[in-house]
Amino acid sequence: MASEPTAVLLTGASGYLGGSLLVYLLHKFDLEFRNVKLFTLVRKAEQVDKVLQLGGNVNPLIGDVQDAERMKNLIIENFVSIVIETVDARQFAVAQPFIEALSVVKERHNVPVHFIHTSGAKMFSSHVGVDQSNFLNDDGEVYSTIAGLDTRHPVMKQFVSLNNQIIDFAEEKGVRSYIVAPPMVYGPGAGFGNKISIQIVALVRVARALGQLFQVDKTDTTWPLMHIDDQVALYATVLSNILQLKAPHGKDGFYFSENGTFSWRSLSLAIVNALRRQIGLDSTHKLLVATDEDLNAMATVLGCDVGMVPVSLAGNCSVHGNNARKLGWAPQHGVGHLMSNVDDEVAYIMKADSTFASKPKS
Numbered sequence: 001m002a003s004e005p006t007a008v009l010l011t012g013a014s015g016y017l018g019g020s021l022l023v024y025l026l027h028k029f030d031l032e033f034r035n036v037k038l039f040t041l042v043r044k045a046e047q048v049d050k051v052l053q054l055g056g057n058v059n060p061l062i063g064d065v066q067d068a069e070r071m072k073n074l075i076i077e078n079f080v081s082i083v084i085e086t087v088d089a090r091q092f093a094v095a096q097p098f099i100e101a102l103s104v105v106k107e108r109h110n111v112p113v114h115f116i117h118t119s120g121a122k123m124f125s126s127h128v129g130v131d132q133s134n135f136l137n138d139d140g141e142v143y144s145t146i147a148g149l150d151t152r153h154p155v156m157k158q159f160v161s162l163n164n165q166i167i168d169f170a171e172e173k174g175v176r177s178y179i180v181a182p183p184m185v186y187g188p189g190a191g192f193g194n195k196i197s198i199q200i201v202a203l204v205r206v207a208r209a210l211g212q213l214f215q216v217d218k219t220d221t222t223w224p225l226m227h228i229d230d231q232v233a234l235y236a237t238v239l240s241n242i243l244q245l246k247a248p249h250g251k252d253g254f255y256f257s258e259n260g261t262f263s264w265r266s267l268s269l270a271i272v273n274a275l276r277r278q279i280g281l282d283s284t285h286k287l288l289v290a291t292d293e294d295l296n297a298m299a300t301v302l303g304c305d306v307g308m309v310p311v312s313l314a315g316n317c318s319v320h321g322n323n324a325r326k327l328g329w330a331p332q333h334g335v336g337h338l339m340s341n342v343d344d345e346v347a348y349i350m351k352a353d354s355t356f357a358s359k360p361k362s
């Protein structure tokens, strides 16, 4: 008896991560071999054509993740049993309808159901108060570590418990949950929409607007990084193992990705030097420790609250991603790749970042 294909819904197809993952699944994953019917969510009707133009076997659906009723209906009508949420939405209200609808699919069709939530390395970093003297291993006590935190940062405090909340709710509903937590992701996106990630772009914007970058923390701090190709390969590895019911889930289902750490100081200096070569940025060679005034100026450039500047562009994050490696994931790019490609990365960002189009070189 030929079995029904497994219906997978990927959200965030117009985003950096989701768009790149969609291309990867369509062209490198062999959906047919794995008996997968792929659906993807786009917000606007005109994006349907863009998805179809990618070629490959995908069914675009129109809807907004904020529209809970629509999300539930799409999942139930299409018998979706795996949802891959690629946007770090930071709202339980976005995850909840997916999990509830998956639970309905499970009851009606008697199949295992799965929810992949995308979080971020920030949720496991110094910004939420994770002890940085030891590495936090994703196959270790992550759930209890997060549950025991006393987060001081007023904004991060609101978000830190979200992953555990999702795990608990999914468990209660009989849904297997997986938390993917990308660190700083770099490299050109492959999707039809946004092709650039957040953090390096923010550094480039600040450097262009203020003519220099700063060391935001009192001492140098380090953060893990991931090339976009390796990050999407991680999702694909997890998905492949979910289809075989072999991927750890629930409280054991954390998937950190890292392949070494970069220093914010070294990266900032490299970006300033790249901008000096490329657009003649007139900057001192020194990287000064940011004063309160500098932090305020950075916040203005980034359009965020001053308290969010360190959260965006600094901090320590010592995590180890063992779970995906155990399932066969092997990242190809490390810190050496980023540091020897900063010029390309900066040139690429300046071309792709529309905020530069209207801003002449000052």
Ligand SMILES: *[C@@H]1O[C@H](CO)[C@@H](O)[C@H](O)[C@H]1NC(C)=O
Pocket (backbone or CB within 6 Å): 126, 132, 133, 217, 219, 220, 221, 222, 315, 316
């Ligand atoms: C970052 O880690 C270094 C080395 O462990 C430590 O000296 C420093 O205080 C940490 N800084 C922050 C902001 O966590």
Ligand SMILES: *[C@@H]1O[C@H](CO)[C@@H](O)[C@H](O)[C@H]1NC(C)=O
Pocket (backbone or CB within 6 Å): 259, 260, 261, 330, 331, 332, 333, 334, 335
């Ligand atoms: C990154 O991954 C590659 C291939 O798996 C490995 O050879 C390299 O040593 C890793 N780099 C770091 C910094 O861990």
